[in-house]
Amino acid sequence: MEDLVSIAFSVAITTFVINMIVGTYGIFVKHNVIKKILALIIFSDSLNMLSIAIGFRIAEKYPSPPILTTEPRDPRDLTQFADISVDPLPQALVITAIVIGFSVFAFLLSLAVLYYKYNGTLDIRTSLEVEENEEGFQ
Template sequence: METILPILAGAIFASGVYLLLRQSVILTIIGIILISNAVNLALFSLGRITTENPPLIASGSVIPELPFANPLPQALILTAIVIGFGLLAFALALAYRSYKELGTVDQDTMLKDAEDTSSAIVTDSENNEKRNA
């Protein structure tokens, strides 16, 4: 297992990078998802992944019975998965919204710089409304 997992993580990372470089935004985000999983796998493979004692300290002793499974990488992965989940959900929502707004998922056309950058700014009439409100 300890040799297979890193190889697997590397392969997934590579496919993620390939997808990241594709034109469609959706594929790019799927690429990010794959890379995120590859990184989690790499983290996972750092803990001992053989069958070992649970990391519980018996009463009267100060360390768990050796050899014990390292629980820390798994705690890290859990944190990373939760964070990754939130961020990716946001990225997908953003991609969907951009598709609605820009009418395409092709990055060459959708990410071309707009000429007028002032449109993100509210106009002064809107601001007057705000002042009066």
């Protein structure tokens, strides 16, 4: 039973890694600015997912979220809680990473609007062509 859980879990983690590959491929290979941003979103989301998966654990029954439901009355309540709770640290770090990611994406999207305004397209190669042409004239 536990082996099955472990294997299924490993496969799930590998799928997140594959998603990250898809995301990085999109970031570096696609030429459309918004497509690049979409790829970045996939990449960073899968990365966050992966880290939450690292913080998951097996407990006696199903593990509980890292939140005490009642005030502990005895120090033993705390050790019992620590025996069933999942890892809270990756969750806190991921929340931080989500907010950072959102702020970067928002800024990049506003830049994309401006890029379109100047170039009439979202293709990142176009303005390079213009630059090469300009350099050729000099």
